[in-house]
Amino acid sequence: MSSTENIDSANLILAAEECDPQEFAKFHRFSANDARVINKLIAHGPVLLQGGRGCGKSALMIAASQQLAPFLPSASVFGVYLSLRHMPLLRSFGKEYEAIFCGLVSQQIQLSLRDTGQTFESADNIASLQYGIASLSRNLGKRIVLLFDDAAHIGREASLEEFFDIFRTISSSTVSCKATIYPGVTNFGKRFDVYNDASVVDVVRDEEQPGFDALFAEILTARFPNLANREIAAPLKLDRAAGFVGQSVLGNMRGFVFACNELADRTADRSIGLTILGETLLGLAMNYYWPLLEEVSPKLGKYVPMVEPARQIAEAVLQECGSKTPVRRHALIHREIVTRLPKPFEILEYAGFLSKRESSRALKSGGRGSRFAVNLCLLLEHVPGTRLTSELFDRWKGEREEPVEFHVRGSQLAGIANPELLEKSDLEILNDSIEKLKKSRAYPYGLTDHMIETLKSAGINTVGDLSRARDEDLDRLDYVGEATIRRMRNVVGQAVWM
Amino acid sequence: MAGNLAAEYGLGEGGSFEHICSLMDRDKVEREVEDVFAKGEPQEFHFFLARCACRIFVATTNYDTLIERAMVEILTCGFAEPVCDDEPTRIIHAEPRQCLAEQLGSEGKIKDKSAAASGGQDPRTLTTAHSSCDTIEFTQRTAKEVALATQTIDLAQLVCGAPEPGSTLTEILDHLAVTLASICKEMKSLQNEPIDAQRLALVGPFLGRSLLEVSFTALLGRLDPFRVLVIREMQMRPDFSHEKRNLASIQWTGDIHSEKKVEDLWRQDRSVKDMTRALLGDYYEHLFWRRAFQSLVDLVPDARGGDWMRTLRLINPDSFIPRMKQQSASIYSTCSKAVHHEFVVPAASYYDSQIKEQLRSAIELVSSVALTANASKDILFALPIESALTCFERIQDEHVIN
Numbered sequence: 001m002s003s004t005e006n007i008d009s010a011n012l013i014l015a016a017e018e019c020d021p022q023e024f025a026k027f028h029r030f031s032a033n034d035a036r037v038i039n040k041l042i043a044h045g046p047v048l049l050q051g052g053r054g055c056g057k058s059a060l061m062i063a064a065s066q067q068l069a070p071f072l073p074s075a076s077v078f079g080v081y082l083s084l085r086h087m088p089l090l091r092s093f094g095k096e097y098e099a100i101f102c103g104l105v106s107q108q109i110q111l112s113l114r115d116t117g118q119t120f121e122s123a124d125n126i127a128s129l130q131y132g133i134a135s136l137s138r139n140l141g142k143r144i145v146l147l148f149d150d151a152a153h154i155g156r157e158a159s160l161e162e163f164f165d166i167f168r169t170i171s172s173s174t175v176s177c178k179a180t181i182y183p184g185v186t187n188f189g190k191r192f193d194v195y196n197d198a199s200v201v202d203v204v205r206d207e208e209q210p211g212f213d214a215l216f217a218e219i220l221t222a223r224f225p226n227l228a229n230r231e232i233a234a235p236l237k238l239d240r241a242a243g244f245v246g247q248s249v250l251g252n253m254r255g256f257v258f259a260c261n262e263l264a265d266r267t268a269d270r271s272i273g274l275t276i277l278g279e280t281l282l283g284l285a286m287n288y289y290w291p292l293l294e295e296v297s298p299k300l301g302k303y304v305p306m307v308e309p310a311r312q313i314a315e316a317v318l319q320e321c322g323s324k325t326p327v328r329r330h331a332l333i334h335r336e337i338v339t340r341l342p343k344p345f346e347i348l349e350y351a352g353f354l355s356k357r358e359s360s361r362a363l364k365s366g367g368r369g370s371r372f373a374v375n376l377c378l379l380l381e382h383v384p385g386t387r388l389t390s391e392l393f394d395r396w397k398g399e400r401e402e403p404v405e406f407h408v409r410g411s412q413l414a415g416i417a418n419p420e421l422l423e424k425s426d427l428e429i430l431n432d433s434i435e436k437l438k439k440s441r442a443y444p445y446g447l448t449d450h451m452i453e454t455l456k457s458a459g460i461n462t463v464g465d466l467s468r469a470r471d472e473d474l475d476r477l478d479y480v481g482e483a484t485i486r487r488m489r490n491v492v493g494q495a496v497w498m
Numbered sequence: 499m500a501g502n503l504a505a506e507y508g509l510g511e512g513g514s515f516e517h518i519c520s521l522m523d524r525d526k527v528e529r530e531v532e533d534v535f536a537k538g539e540p541q542e543f544h545f546f547l548a549r550c551a552c553r554i555f556v557a558t559t560n561y562d563t564l565i566e567r568a569m570v571e572i573l574t575c576g577f578a579e580p581v582c583d584d585e586p587t588r589i590i591h592a593e594p595r596q597c598l599a600e601q602l603g604s605e606g607k608i609k610d611k612s613a614a615a616s617g618g619q620d621p622r623t624l625t626t627a628h629s630s631c632d633t634i635e636f637t638q639r640t641a642k643e644v645a646l647a648t649q650t651i652d653l654a655q656l657v658c659g660a661p662e663p664g665s666t667l668t669e670i671l672d673h674l675a676v677t678l679a680s681i682c683k684e685m686k687s688l689q690n691e692p693i694d695a696q697r698l699a700l701v702g703p704f705l706g707r708s709l710l711e712v713s714f715t716a717l718l719g720r721l722d723p724f725r726v727l728v729i730r731e732m733q734m735r736p737d738f739s740h741e742k743r744n745l746a747s748i749q750w751t752g753d754i755h756s757e758k759k760v761e762d763l764w765r766q767d768r769s770v771k772d773m774t775r776a777l778l779g780d781y782y783e784h785l786f787w788r789r790a791f792q793s794l795v796d797l798v799p800d801a802r803g804g805d806w807m808r809t810l811r812l813i814n815p816d817s818f819i820p821r822m823k824q825q826s827a828s829i830y831s832t833c834s835k836a837v838h839h840e841f842v843v844p845a846a847s848y849y850d851s852q853i854k855e856q857l858r859s860a861i862e863l864v865s866s867v868a869l870t871a872n873a874s875k876d877i878l879f880a881l882p883i884e885s886a887l888t889c890f891e892r893i894q895d896e897h898v899i900n
Contacts, residue, residue, distance in 0.1 A: 033805045036858075043855040045828045076695075077852070173835065195820035199828060202812050204805060359814040362796050400800055 024066060028059050029218040031211055033204060038064045040201050042077060042145060046171045047178045048194065051203030053350045054254030057180040058083070060203065061147045064178075068145060070112055078142040082108045083149045084163075085493045087467040090153055090427070097162040102129045105146070109136070116140075130170045137174040146170070148179040153299075153496075161189030168197050183349055183356060205251030206357060206373075208400070212251070213243025219253070220245075220260055227264045233273035241272055244397060248281055248376035250355040258288055259377075278388030281377040289378055292351045298428035299496060303343050305419040310344035314353045314378070316412035320404050321374050322382025326395055329379060330403035332361055334369040337406060337413050344416075353378060365407045429496055430464030437463060437491045446491050454478060455488075467492045652889040653861070654678040656868040657713045659720055659879030667723050670730055671879070674716040681708050685857050702853035703836035706860045710830055713864040714754045717871055718777045720878045721786065725753065725775070750830060754778060755823060778826065783819040790874035791818040797873055797883045804894045806862055810870075822867055829860050865893050 019027055030038065034056070040047055041064035051057045061081055065071060068079030088100050106122040106129065113120055113136075120136055123129035137144045151163050163179075168191065171177045179198075188194050206212070217239040221228040232238055245263065249255030263272070263280045270276060293314075297307045321328045331354070338345055348354045358371040376396060380386060395401075406413045429436075434455055439446035447455075454477050460466050466488060474485050654675035661668035685705050688698065719726035725748070732738055732746050751757055756779030763784055773781050792815045798807060813821060833856065871877050872886035881889070 036805070039855045040859070043852040043859070044832050195817070195824045199825050200821065202809055204808050204812070206808055208801065209805060209808065356812065358795065358811040360792060360795060
């Protein structure tokens with residue numbers, strides 16, 4: 001058993017939707033700005049919640065649903081949270097998508113109603129779903145909020161058109177639809193006008209926000225209580241250390257959980273100091289972030305060729321930022337470059353290498369561009385000496401310095417080519433062997449050897465096979481029960497969607 | 499009694515104090531004065547007058563706004579002199595002092611001790627005057643009232659800018675500022691006080707819609723004075739009828755939102771009369787808002803503006819107005835359903851407690867649009883960006899807490 005497991009493995013929850021609803025409040029914490037977002041998720045009107053991978057969109061949605069009935073029976077609004085991590089949805093179009101989608105929504109509503117005495121008839125088309133939800137609202141005497149999570153998938157934008165058509169159609173004065181999207185989702189279909197049919201709400205998680213350090217310290221304490229009780233070497237304090245780790249992973253909640261896990265591994269018998277923090281950052285860069293680009297690749301479908309330019313952009317930005325004196329942690333990239341290479345930048349944001357902090361800022365060298373914060377784990381690798389000194393720590397925790405500018409001409413980014421897409425290609429991950437899902441750093445709650453053997457003996461050999469297998473079929477396998485099925489579903493979800 | 503006390507404490511022989519009483523509920527004022535003096539603490543009278551100053555500004559709409567400014571000045575300078583000689587001198591700037599002299603003539607007893615401290619013209623004069631009240635906190639209630647007054651003035655000032663005295667447009671904007679401050683005060687009381695669902699459903703949507711209408715009318719007036727000057731002129735005519743619909747009045751669809759999207763803005767065969775002049779319409783979006791938004795993100799220092807500014811920085815200048823249009827349309831439409839009593843089912847079930855969130859969103863939206871407007875050199879009476887940003891941050895701080 002690793003030290004991680006000794007510490008808090010039960011709390012190593014990488015995605016909010018995998019957390020037991022009753023335990024959710026125990027492990028999740030929210031800032032004042034998050035509270036504002038949660039209010040918007042409960043309020044009237046359609047909302048698209050936009051944020052990078054792992055920034056906490058799902059947690060915000062679940063937190064919103066827990067302020068509504070049936071979780072809070074006295075609430076005047078009835079909320080239904082639905083994760084759309086459902087393989088058939090990813091592979092279907094048109095009427096077929098509509099039927100699967102309506103079926104999923106119906107099932108989830110029925111599940112939510114089980115203790116209320118109300119019923120909901122299954123719908124297989126949008127008209128009957130719309131009618132059913134409107135009737136339910138009347139019967140309950142409550143407004144209904146539908147929270148759709150994971151509707152968008154980085155590798156498959158085509159199916160979003162159907163989703164947004166449905167989203168628009170069922171939104172009304174008594175039915176408020178909310179959905180998560182990530183930056184870069186642009187294909188909303190012909191009938192959905194993103195600025196007319198929904199409010200876009202951004203999830204902002206920025207180290208310059210007041211309370212940033214305290215929020216991450218609270219999360220660390222809630223998720224990793226043993227780690228929080230470790231000795232912390234002066235002049236560090238828990239909130240500064242936790243805030244620094246949060247900042248290093250660009251405020252990404254999933255990255256933070258991985259980082260705490262790594263930190264716990266390294267501090268089993270040592271106090272938390274700058275040396276350990278530096279080692280943790282470098283460990284994350286080597287074992288988590290760079291492999292992540294490989295992990296993402298098979299989920300990208302036709303966008304697989306975009307991984308290479310993404311890597312080139314990352315290397316150029318990190319090298320340039322790391323070589324400056326003092327080291328810079330922000331890159332200001334001319335808009336022509338960002339516009340020319342949208343998918344590689346999206347992949348880098350998705351993988352947590354960069355995080356956009358400003359859409360339009362003037363470059364000193366002329367023109368305008370987007371300012372990105374750079375992942376400090378990766379940046380530390382490019383700092384001379386690759387060591388987190390107290391000076392570097394203070395600088396990174398201090399006021400923001402001027403960003404490194406990448407102009408449309410003369411910068412290393414200018415020459416990066418935009419490759420052709422692989423049209424008609426499928427998600428490679430589905431054809432990968434289930435060995436891929438074995439417990440590892442990438443999949444810390446992955447499948448055990450025994451589970452893999454059991455699945456193989458039942459003819460389930462690929463990630464796709466497992467994703468398509470029905471719960472009742474899995475339940476028939478030896479030593480596979482409800483908890484194991486949930487674990488399998490979660491790891492498939494992580495492999496395909498995260 | 500009130501008159502004597504007023505004289506004793508430097509406000510002249512009842513004149514100015516009588517004026518206060520005429521603007522407020524006289525019995526209530528007198529009761530409060532008696533209560534204050536029953537405690538035997540002269541300094542509490544000082545605090546009481548500060549509260550009056552705040553209330554007058556936010557509560558009254560039925561008299562000339564210049565008088566209103568004058569009253570604030572009388573109170574903030576006048577009450578201090580006799581009781582607190584060791585207090586720092588309050589700053590009174592030139593503009594309201596002139597207004598005071600013009601409007602009150604010999605009636606006003608202006609204390610001159612602050613003249614030396616005057617730093618010259620400051621477009622934030624009103625707030626500066628109120629800022630002096632910030633230090634006056636002797637009970638929780640007083641502190642809240644002072645905060646309320648500051649917030650409502652901040653929003654009014656951010657939206658209406660710093661109009662120069664003497665113009666007709668200034669009169670209009672002053673009126674809108676006072677109206678806006680009153681709306682904000684009511685909104686604030688909805689947020690802070692316990693309120694039943696029925697009243698919330700009845701009043702909340704009205705305030706939300708009013709906030710949008712008044713704010714956007716003021717911004718439109720600063721961008722296109724013709725539009726509000728025409729309305730004023732028509733309303734002043736003897737044949738103006740309250741009983742008939744006025745076709746020249748500001749229309750949400752037409753003046754604020756355009757009636758339809760314009761596909762090719764610069765088609766050479768389009769005449770000016772066919773170009774929409776809606777505040778959030780395509781022409782102003784192209785000619786004004788994009789540049790204003792770009793100026794804003796360039797002018798605001800990195801660490802300023804709080805979460806609202808952080809959110810604005812994530813928006814592309816081309817997307818700013820489309821987003822604001824969508825949000826304003828959504829809030830306006832939500833609120834209008836109750837204003838027009840469209841419901842044949844209980845409105846309270848539709849306007850659940852989340853109407854408060856609509857009001858918060860309305861304040862954020864109006865503040866963001868107004869801050870952006872002030873960052874432009876193409877709009878009248880723009881506040882200096884530092885002043886506008888201070889207002890924006892204060893509105894936000896107050897807003898987030900509740």
